[in-house]
Amino acid sequence: MAILFQETDTASSAADLRTWAIKVQGVTKHYQTRGGAVQVLAGINCTVAAGEVVALVGPSGCGKSTLLRIVTGLESPDGGVVKLFGLSPVQARREHRFGIAFQTAALLEWRDAAANVALPLELAGWSPEARKARVAELLARMGLSDAAHRLPRQLSGGMQQRVALARALALAPPILLLDEPFSALDELTREQLQGELLDLLATISPRPAVLLVTHNLTEAVLLSDRVIVLSRRPAQVLAEVSIALPRPRRADLRDDVRLHQLVAELRAVLRGNGG
Ligand code: ADP
Ligand code: MG
Secondary structure, eight states: OOEEOOOOOOOOOHHHHHHEEEEEEEEEEEEEETTEEEEEEEEEEEEEETTOEEEEEOOTTSSHHHHHHHHHTSSOOSEEEEEETTBOHHHHHHTTOEEEEOSSOOOOTTSOHHHHHHHHHHHTTOOHHHHHHHHHHHHHHTTOGGGTTOOGGGSOHHHHHHHHHHHHHTTOOSEEEEESTTTTSOHHHHHHHHHHHHHHHHHSSSOOEEEEEOSOHHHHHHHOSEEEEEOSSSBOEEEEEEOOOOSSOOGGGGGOHHHHHHHHHHHHHHHHTTO
């Protein structure tokens, strides 16, 4: 149960960058506000290996979503480098290397569940027949076959997030970026979806690399291979905790004493930072 403190930054070759699903090096970011410049990210270094699940935890407002948006190329850092399998975020986006799901499902309200899941396939130029088959497969995998023709407002919050996950996985991306995907759900639904995500990650082959932002420490430990703990704003990496719990994992692991110990360890790191 070792806490591995952040490695010192070393210059890395192009070959090294390509081996990581995600490599974030020395990323800094500030926002201009009416009160002046606010620094959000203060030199973040982190990596996610192919097929690895990494959770990013930290106090509310510390910059987790900002870092994730930088990884997607929706925002640019002030300094530092982000590579996804050696590509820039913008290139990776163009080449459909990652799928994304956020706290709010962000579904198109006039499209039914099937048409929402089909969206990335349309954008990638899939034929209608191929789309139909892939959407049916994804909806079945998420237990949503009966809801295919319902509009988002006719779906429960949990079902909306299942649609969002199906959409994120539509193109079988090698990277999955999740920003608090279950935070808006009630506790039981959230636990159910955590279990479903565990099952998904155990069955998708090859397993995508996952960067999961969450403020829920149990969720972080349950789902991930490694947890990166960020400090209060401006965020720095406080610690990396390896989660050496065997896979495949089942949702009832949440009641396991080993999980509780890891959660306590993470809480202690955050408390030490005044979190
Ligand atoms: P987290 O996801 O960890 O809760 P965020 O990355 O959303 O944190 O936000 C980090 C900080 O940056 C917060 O103080 C937030 O108010 C600020 N912030 C986020 N986006 C912007 C923006 N576009 N303009 C100004 N400040 C922002
Ligand atoms: Mg956030």
